[in-house]
Amino acid sequence: MAAAGVDYPSGSAQSSRNNTGGKLMLRILDRLEEVLIATLIALATVIIFVAVVHRYLSGIPFFFPLMSQIHLSWAQELCVYMFVWMAKFGAAYGVRTGIHVGVDVLVNQLGPKSRRAMILFAMMCGALFTAIIGTMGASFVISLMDTDQVSPDMELPRWMVFACVPLGSYLMCFRFLQVAWAFWWTGELPHHDPGHVEGVIESPAVAKEMAP
């Protein structure tokens, strides 16, 4: 991932004097976000893999006594919740890496000034939308806290499961503002490269070697 782990200049000269502490906080937040989503996708994969293997081993008489003591009926549910959490926080991370693409045919036709205004407007719409969703989500989660609704298989309190919506959306809102801020000062947007492939050799030597 080209843009992973890049910190965006959080403003120009102004910010340099006031907050190294703030920068450290930002960096910790960035790392947390990355570690969280990467861990979630890895764990979800492992869980489903184990559940499938478990199902097939239970079918073999030799393993049955061992396997029948382990119940993995909650695996699917846990996997879904992990991915929902991954989706919410990953969407915030995606704003930082510029993976959320839109239709840019019109924007690219505009002059530099109106283009800049249009991009900032789009960013602000993103911030507005995620702020609204975050707030709606927060009030929904708070109303759930008063109930004792639990999830069907794991019997987790539902508000815990849904807490990812306000948290993820507010984080996403913050990311939109962050990117807009960086764009305002530097004129640069994070850019995601869809054609990035590891281990590609672009040397004439290899090409020669392949030629008969």
Next chain:
Amino acid sequence: MTTAFIFGLLIALMLTGMPISIALGLTVLSYLYLMTQVPIEAVALKLFTGIESFEIMAIPFFILAGNFLTHGGVARRMINFATSLIGHWYGGLGLAGVMACALFAAVSGSSPATVVAIGSLVLPAMVNQGFPRRFGAGVITTSGALGILIPPSIVMVIYAVATGGSIAVDPAGRRVLSASVGQLFMAGVIPGLILASMLGSVTFYRAWKNDYPRMKKGTWMDTVRAFRESVWGLLLIVIVLGGIYTGMFTPTEAAAMSAVYAFVIAVFVYKDMKLTEVPKVLLASANMSAMILYIITNAVLFSFLMTYEQIPQIMTNWIVERGVGWIEFLLFVNLLLLLAGNVMEPSSIVLITAPILFPIAIKLGIHPVHLGILMTVNMEVGLCHPPVGLNLYVASGITKLGITELTVAVWPWLLAMLTFLVMVTYIPEMSLWLPRVLGML
């Protein structure tokens, strides 16, 4: 009127360049807030439940599996296998490029990545052998798109998800359920092979006519060795298709198994990837999946709005009253999707248009699987045609040709793809035959 308002707003918001997911969400919020009395809380609930389904989770797993194998080393093995098998025919390396693209794209699942991985190896070699640069660029740009059609295909999962909840009735008035992921995957096999051979034939013909260089025929031993090296990657398709077909796995489980398999192959068998590089792949896959899942969440909101306003039903009735047949309708669908393919990426197009097109198509007697394959092929063509095809941009980066020049270069193959599109559109059996013979329909 409401329809015009909703779509007008959506298009206006999209044209500002904001992410498509945000444009969808904002359209729904502003419409509900301004024009209806629907409590916004009802919408909030949709946001939570929108992606809470195990079926959708096949998408992150397939992305992860693909990313493990999207590596230059895997591409090199596929190229070696393809050249050792058909490199001595007319078209030589170009023809082998088509085959390598088909193989790699099927495993990696990403079209632009295929263009880069195969292209950056095959193109310099082709130029070295005396092929014109344009010829190579045309071959790779179009063949790179094959991955969308050859299973496992993420666009197909998205189609199944997008149409899953639709209420649709066929001409006889019976309720029709949407296509399953397994049916779509199986249905994609034959069209995928046909398209690959059509692209291959164009390459063959042009190379034969211009007498481009061919490669020496390799020995049998070379072919066997190249096959043994590339087979580990190719087994991924077998695991997915075989697992789903025999009922060993659900599609999502098959996706998770293929992700674990791809990890083992990339790290321990091919050793292209060090264990320390795995977190990077995980992060990149999480990033890509979260983006798609976020669009899905907002598309669910949008289709909630559609259903609430009964827009699909209104459109269906309107079309049936006009006496439009399936032939005209599919022509319209193709034009619409090709147009949309100019400005948007595949998953968004399918998520927005499928819930609307699906009930109409069913009412006109079109099979859900047929519509799915048709939409998938359209997405494929959309990646390769100007002005905004993603493959063109990526190819322009590695070939150092301008977009205009590339547009000219891809023409012969693009024409073949368009012919293929017409065939898929009007010969439903092309998509339906295999799943039917296998008893999956």
